Amino acid sequence: MELITPGFGLIIWQLLVFIALMFILTKYAWKPILNAVKSREAAIEDALHAADKAREDMKNLQADNAKLIEEARKEREKIVSAAQSAANKVKEDAKAEAQLITDKMIADAQASIEAEKRAALAEVKNQVAEFSVEIAEMVLRKELSSPQAQKELVDSYMADLKTN
Template sequence: MEKLIEQFSLGLFFWQLLLFVGLVLLLKKFAWKPILDAVETRESDIKDAISAAADAKKDMENLQADNQKLLKEARAEREAMLKEARELKNTMIESAKTEAKEEASKLVAHAQAAIESEKKAAIADLKSVVAELSISIAETVVREELSDKSKQEKLVESMLKDATLN
């Protein structure tokens, strides 16, 4: 220990302190700070690049998944559209058919009704013509019959006969 203290050289200590502290400060300014900063920037750049790549990959995957989804959706939509169209066609045909049927039956009904009413009118006409005819016939007959007394009586008699029969 004593030898150590004796060996201690103040001059060497002084120079070592001066030079070393100077070296630390100089290196700090001109070496360590730029080096460590550059390394740090590089490391963060690498980190960023890696995360960016991972993000890009993720995006790609997402995009692919989206594409797949879109494709699937489009396919499903096409299916649905086709189905719908088919259904529409069927319903249209169906409805056209029923409509046509209805129309036809309506027409038939109309026609029948028209026929009926025509028939009725015709019958009425016929009736009135027949009545007129029968009246005019009866007139002429009655006129002829009334020209002769016996005939008149005969007529009344037959008429009465008829009346009782009815």
Template structure:
């Protein structure tokens, strides 16, 4: 039973060995272990603060991204509005040009119709005059069978024409 209940001499040697081991550990091992633990604790604190800082930066970036997205949406809306206005302007200008061109074509057609009408009227007048002369000639030939009567009547007409 000597191992379970040590004697006083063994107890002193055990206590002395324990004290030496404790001094050696205190002098050489605990400081590096405690320093390592402090470094580890500090690195964990740094990592946590870095994570917190990264979280804050992410929130800032996210807010910045949201602001950029809103600006992009506004710009897109402005561009769409501008494109729509430009399209409406192009359509309006095309309608105005088409109206002006149609008016020009109508005016040109009206002038052509009037000139052709005038030409047709002149031609009809000329034909009527010719027909009238032919009819008058036939009537006069029948009335004046004598050449002398025709010459006298012709002279009379020539005198009237010169007076007018």
């Protein structure tokens, strides 16, 4: 039974060794361990604060990025709109210029046709006048005594003119 119930001397020695061990551990081990645990706890808490701050900064950056993206989108829409209106204006200007050129070409062609028409009519009038003068000259050269002879002469001259 001695194993189950220790003796009084053993208990005192165990108590002295335990107190000495506690003193040594308190003086040399626990203070550095507690200081290390406290410093680790402070480091973990600082890391958590830094993570929270980084998370908040990330949210702010995401909000700023969203604003920048929206501003860029609006700016792009303005640029595209301006480019489309400029393209439409250039297209309308080109259409107007093409219409002016076409109208000028048509007017020039009509003027040219009218001038050629007048020239052709003038030439026809001149030829008719020449033919009339030639006929009158031929009539005057020949003596005509009777109206029947004059009519025959005019008919023959008209036949000559038609063949020419």
